[in-house]
Amino acid sequence: MGEVTAPTLARTLYAKIWDDHIVAAKDGGMDLIWIDRHLVHEVSSPQAFEALREAGRGVRRADLTLAVADHNVPTTDRNRPIAEPESAAQVSLLASNCAAFGIEHLGMRHPDQGIVHVIGPEQGFTLPGAILVCGDSHTATHGALGALAFGIGTSEIEHVLATQTLLLRRSKSMLVRIDGTLGFGVCAKDVALAVVGALGAGGGNGFVIEYAGQVVRDMSIEARMTLCNMAIEAGARSGLVAPDAKTVAYVRGRPRAPSGADWDDAVACWATLSTDPDAVYDRTLILDGAQIAPLVTWGTSPEHVAAIDAPVPDPEAMADPVKAAAARRALEYMDLAPGIAIDGISIENVFIGSCTNSRIEDLRAAAEVARGRKVAATVHQALVVPGSGAVKRQAEAEGLDRIFIDAGFEWREPGCSMCLGMNPDKVPPGERCASTSNRNFVGRQGPGARTHLLSPAMAAAAAICGRITDVRRLEPVA
Amino acid sequence: MKAFTTLTGVAIPFGHANVDTDIIMPSRWLKKTSRYGLGPGAFEAIRTDPANVFDSERNRGAPILIAGANFGCGSSREHAAWAIADLGIRAIIAPDFADIFAGNAFKNGILLIALPQVAIDQLLDAATREDITIDLQNHTVTTASGIRFAFSTDPFRRDCLLRGLDEIALTLADGDALDCYEQWMTTNRGWRARQGLRG
Numbered sequence: 001m002g003e004v005t006a007p008t009l010a011r012t013l014y015a016k017i018w019d020d021h022i023v024a025a026k027d028g029g030m031d032l033i034w035i036d037r038h039l040v041h042e043v044s045s046p047q048a049f050e051a052l053r054e055a056g057r058g059v060r061r062a063d064l065t066l067a068v069a070d071h072n073v074p075t076t077d078r079n080r081p082i083a084e085p086e087s088a089a090q091v092s093l094l095a096s097n098c099a100a101f102g103i104e105h106l107g108m109r110h111p112d113q114g115i116v117h118v119i120g121p122e123q124g125f126t127l128p129g130a131i132l133v134c135g136d137s138h139t140a141t142h143g144a145l146g147a148l149a150f151g152i153g154t155s156e157i158e159h160v161l162a163t164q165t166l167l168l169r170r171s172k173s174m175l176v177r178i179d180g181t182l183g184f185g186v187c188a189k190d191v192a193l194a195v196v197g198a199l200g201a202g203g204g205n206g207f208v209i210e211y212a213g214q215v216v217r218d219m220s221i222e223a224r225m226t227l228c229n230m231a232i233e234a235g236a237r238s239g240l241v242a243p244d245a246k247t248v249a250y251v252r253g254r255p256r257a258p259s260g261a262d263w264d265d266a267v268a269c270w271a272t273l274s275t276d277p278d279a280v281y282d283r284t285l286i287l288d289g290a291q292i293a294p295l296v297t298w299g300t301s302p303e304h305v306a307a308i309d310a311p312v313p314d315p316e317a318m319a320d321p322v323k324a325a326a327a328r329r330a331l332e333y334m335d336l337a338p339g340i341a342i343d344g345i346s347i348e349n350v351f352i353g354s355c356t357n358s359r360i361e362d363l364r365a366a367a368e369v370a371r372g373r374k375v376a377a378t379v380h381q382a383l384v385v386p387g388s389g390a391v392k393r394q395a396e397a398e399g400l401d402r403i404f405i406d407a408g409f410e411w412r413e414p415g416c417s418m419c420l421g422m423n424p425d426k427v428p429p430g431e432r433c434a435s436t437s438n439r440n441f442v443g444r445q446g447p448g449a450r451t452h453l454l455s456p457a458m459a460a461a462a463a464i465c466g467r468i469t470d471v472r473r474l475e476p477v478a
Numbered sequence: 479m480k481a482f483t484t485l486t487g488v489a490i491p492f493g494h495a496n497v498d499t500d501i502i503m504p505s506r507w508l509k510k511t512s513r514y515g516l517g518p519g520a521f522e523a524i525r526t527d528p529a530n531v532f533d534s535e536r537n538r539g540a541p542i543l544i545a546g547a548n549f550g551c552g553s554s555r556e557h558a559a560w561a562i563a564d565l566g567i568r569a570i571i572a573p574d575f576a577d578i579f580a581g582n583a584f585k586n587g588i589l590l591i592a593l594p595q596v597a598i599d600q601l602l603d604a605a606t607r608e609d610i611t612i613d614l615q616n617h618t619v620t621t622a623s624g625i626r627f628a629f630s631t632d633p634f635r636r637d638c639l640l641r642g643l644d645e646i647a648l649t650l651a652d653g654d655a656l657d658c659y660e661q662w663m664t665t666n667r668g669w670r671a672r673q674g675l676r677g
Contacts, residue, residue, distance in 0.1 A: 020667070023655050024655040028632075032649060032655065034663065036671075043509075043555075044555065047556070050512075064672075064673065071508075086509035086510075089509075089511070124674070125673070127669070127670055129670065135554060136553075136554055137554040137578060151554040152554060153578060153582035153585065154513075155581075155582065155585035155586070155645075156581065156585070158646065159645060159646050162646050162649075162650070163646065164656075165649060167634075167645055167648070167649060169632070201496045201548055201551055202547055202548030202576070205548065205574060205576060205577055232552070233552075237578060255674075256673045256674055256675060257674050258670075258674045261668075262668045262669040262672075262674060263669065263674075265668060265669050266669035266670075301496045301498075322546065322595070325494075326494070326495050329494075421505060422505050422506070422509065439498075439500070441498045441500040441501065442500070442523060443500060443523055444500050447504070
């Protein structure tokens with residue numbers, strides 16, 4: 001049990017959090033690690049609860065566990081039952097499992113229901129210096145607050161439920177430093193995509209990323225969530241940012257955040273949570289923020305990313321035969337020819353939402369572009385799906401819903417929605433979608449769907465123009 | 479967990495880099511609430527092609543898969559590991575694996591073997607004709623014609639696989655350490671030892 005306040009060796013932020021959570025050091029370099037917070041959703045948990053029952057095991061710390069239904073929930077009228085029988089069954093199974101094991105559950109009609117990675121920070125459930133897990137690969141989102149947060153599989157969910165620990169090996173550490181300042185029209189999503197592009201989809205395997213540098217310091221907490229969210233798209237199970245005054249201000253007063261003497265202790269502890277000056281990372285990547293343009297993906301891996309003003313790359317010009325083969329398959333699936341301009345690719349669907357980009361600042365950025373404009377007639381569906389009930393209420397208080405509706409967008413109820421289409425929100429086969437989500441995998445948004453990942457402002461601009469367009473060059477509203 | 483010592487059989491020469499878990503197990507299959515019977519959905523989009531590598535007479539039910547770099551990237555869905563196990567696959571050989579998938583595979587008794595791309599290329603070729611033998615005790619992959627590669631594995635995972643250990647039972651045997659940590663934390667890290675529930 002290392003004391004955070006008295007380091008004997010120069011340590012990274014990651015090492016400090018890790019050391020503070022070691023329950024027991026095991027043979028062969030494994031550590032039994034305490035888990036402070038566990039988020040549960042309906043898709044990855046049923047088999048874990050089933051296994052607990054089969055083994056006659058209980059939940060050790062139900063009070064540190066919070067469940068919410070997000071993947072399967074419809075984003076239309078919440079007063080009607082879920083039409084799809086398997087989705088309805090999965091959502092109702094979460095409710096009954098939580099009731100049986102004494103876990104708090106925010107059901108589909110709860111006012112604070114939302115995407116698991118939006119409600120964790122929003123509720124003050126996520127804390128700097130804590131270890132948080134969830135059966136979902138985008139759990140790194142919570143690293144924006146300086147939590148060590150990572151996605152786990154169902155067997156690990158079962159392990160956490162039964163023991164409130166995980167048996168883990170320490171990861172390697174990587175510093176991703178983004179220097180300078182971002183240009184006009186460039187935001188956290190572009191930085192996230194730039195990092196994935198630079199590292200490649202597997203470049204972060206085995207690493208925990210710490211994001212630092214002027215660009216990250218200048219980011220809001222929500223922008224840091226967007227950045228950390230996509231660590232997994234580079235293979236890193238976890239991404240985090242050292243807590244600062246913005247972090248403390250963000251957490252203060254949230255419903256589940258510490259209060260009284262606990263709050264004072266917490267703030268004192270969080271002040272020690274930065275990488276020591278002499279600490280050594282296993283790898284360092286440095287990017288210049290000023291060189292990052294609005295980015296768009298052209299292929300079927302998040303590493304298939306290019307600047308809005310660049311052409312679709314030519315696989316024949318790629319030196320690595322494995323990458324060239326993957327690019328060829330990707331362009332065939334995407335029905336794109338090498339060399340064509342990305343700016344101008346027509347789209348039929350727009351999705352503004354997901355755990356990457358469904359918070360209030362994302363909706364404000366998209367609404368800023370949508371204000372006074374109309375969605376192009378060639379666009380079949382343009383969805384705006386807030387990340388939580390709280391985000392939705394805030395947006396409506398600011399009149400963002402009216403801006404979207406007046407422009408021809410659909411204003412929906414919170415959930416994962418078209419990011420992975422487990423609910424009825426899907427991209428039809430062969431159609432293209434400008435999407436603020438995190439994955440452009442084959443079939444991700446529906447069988448045969450073609451996804452282009454981009455920022456909320458770029459997605460709104462694509463909706464207005466009916467094609468991917470450079471938001472920086474959008475004509476002003478007359 | 480089913481113990482793993484040696485395995486000999488047909489290897490499916492799949493290849494392909496960055497195969498994500500959406501490819502291995504599309505999201506519509508995630509609505510299933512059992513870990514069994516997911517095999518029919520494994521690699522569903524690829525298997526719509528009648529000439530696919532998984533359903534040929536030779537490869538159907540094969541116990542070994544040879545894949546490309548960063549296999550299992552993306553979503554944390556353990557359904558991907560369950561589906562692969564349901565196909566009958568007990569070992570996957572690739573240049574490297576995504577972290578979460580690697581954990582999920584291990585917990586379902588699937589051995590992952592990382593070998594350099596040049597070795598993978600040789601195995602992809604050999605697998606079209608020859609059986610492959612994996613020996614976990616001696617850390618070798620051998621083709622029927624005698625091409626041999628040595629590999630290394632995480633010592634903890636190897637031990638669990640060889641002995642078929644249940645990880646939760648191992649952790650619960652550490653109950654005293656758990657109680658001790660929890661007590662220390664409640665006193666010294668009260669801010670994270672409990673939720674601050676307001677209103």
